[in-house]
Structure formats: structure tokens, C-alpha cells
Amino acid sequence: MKPVTINRLVIPRLIISILSGLFLLGSGNTTVYVTNSGSKYHREDCTSLSRSKIAVSLEDALKSGYEACAVCKPPIAAQAGPSTMPQKALYRLNKTALTRSSPGDTSKMVPADVVGHVDGDTLRVRIPNPPPELKTVETIRMLGVDTPETVHPHKPVERFGQEASDFTKARLLGTQVYLAFDWELRDRYGRLLAYIYTPEGRCFNAALIQEGYGYAYVSYTFHFIEEFKDLEQAARNGKRGLWGP
Ligand SMILES: [Zn+2]
Structure with missing residues (x-):
């Protein structure tokens, strides 16, 4: 035995x-x-x-x-059942063989609700049942894209910054999105670095560049850097958004 x-x-x-x-x-x-x-x-x-x-x-x-909070003394435990939302593991696109960012397989991604909007490339999300690496409320800096500045305390609003900010707000605020990741999970400010996918599996980071609302952000490498550079060139050629007259 x-x-x-x-x-x-x-x-x-x-x-x-x-x-x-x-x-x-x-x-x-x-x-x-x-x-x-x-x-x-x-x-x-x-x-x-x-x-x-x-x-x-x-x-x-x-x-x-x-x-x-010590002031309002909220409940510390309650009476209902635990959340039934399944916990998803982080889905890192740099570990896949994908060469194009869309379509993405949202069934593998962490779902999140967009609860706040900062500017064209930065969002606040609520993650219902976050994996251990994530918090319930996160600020997300979208990977690989840079939209013109609107909220910098010491810089003026850049050309097309407001349009980019409005575009992201109109498309994403109040919706459910799906999060995918790359090499680095956070930037030096602690913001989550993520690809945002719509329920249809479209990569919103890529869409921002494609529609001329942002630049391919190539200071740091990421999995779709070649695709994003090509999208920016196509937007320039098509005079879309910030590349227009
Ligand atoms: Zn309080």
C-alpha cells in the first residue's frame, strides 16, 4: 500500500x-x-x-x-453569495503567433466595464472578477498608440486632441470591453498597458490609428508594431483625422 x-x-x-x-x-x-x-x-x-x-x-x-473608510464605516462583510463571474487568466498577445491585432479572440480575454474616460488613449475600467495581477478598478493606457494631448497640466491641448478624446469616449464609455496584454503589464505610473477589444473582436488601439485619431507609439516595442506603423502610414496617405487638411 x-x-x-x-x-x-x-x-x-x-x-x-x-x-x-x-x-x-x-x-x-x-x-x-x-x-x-x-x-x-x-x-x-x-x-x-x-x-x-x-x-x-x-x-x-x-x-x-x-x-x-474610517469615516463612513461601510460594511466589511455581507449577506449575499459570492460573485459567479469566472476569473480569466491574462491573455498575452506577444505569446501568440498573431501578426494582425484584429480579429481578437475575446473569449480568452479579461472582460471589463469602461467606467471613466481620461483622454483618447487612456481609460478607467472596472474588472468584475480580476485575476491576481489586476485590481478591480484600473487606469488603462492603450498599448502602441498615442493620441494628441488634452489633459496635460502644463501643456496646451494639441491639435485634434479633443476629437480623439471625444471619439474614445463616444465609442467606449459605458460599454463592456475585453483586455489583452503584451510584454509589459504596467507603465512607470502603474497604469495597465492593454489592448482594448470591442465585443466584435476589433482592436480599438488599432482603430484609433486607422481612423487618424492617434499615432503609432513606437518608443517601446510591442507585438503589433509593424501593423500599427502601416496603419499610421495608410491614415496619412488617406488624410484621415489629424492627417487631414
Ligand atoms: Zn468613506
């Missing part, structure tokens, strides 16, 4: 998962609120929410490391 051996790590792990399961049990239906930049979560009427207010489930807030 084979002797039964139990890895010494199994029991502590089991205890941790039971405890965290109990703690999180039932927090899926309670809504709390977080801000763009804070580390606390709040009740809906908290004064800390004056500048930004993003609804998340309590479960997601706890899982993402947000702590309860």
Missing part, C-alpha cells in the same frame, strides 16, 4: 482558503464605492466621493485590497 503523504503546505493553505471563503461569503451583492485614486471603499453618501465615485461589489473591493 502506498503511504499517504500530505505536503506540509496543504493544511495552512486549506485553512487560509476556508477563512477567506467565510470572510468573503456573501459579499457579492453588496455595492460599495471607490474613487479613481484612493485605497479605501465607502458608502454611497460618503463625502470622500466628491471627486470620483465608482460602484463595485464589496467582494471585489476586498479582493482588490481596498480598505473600509
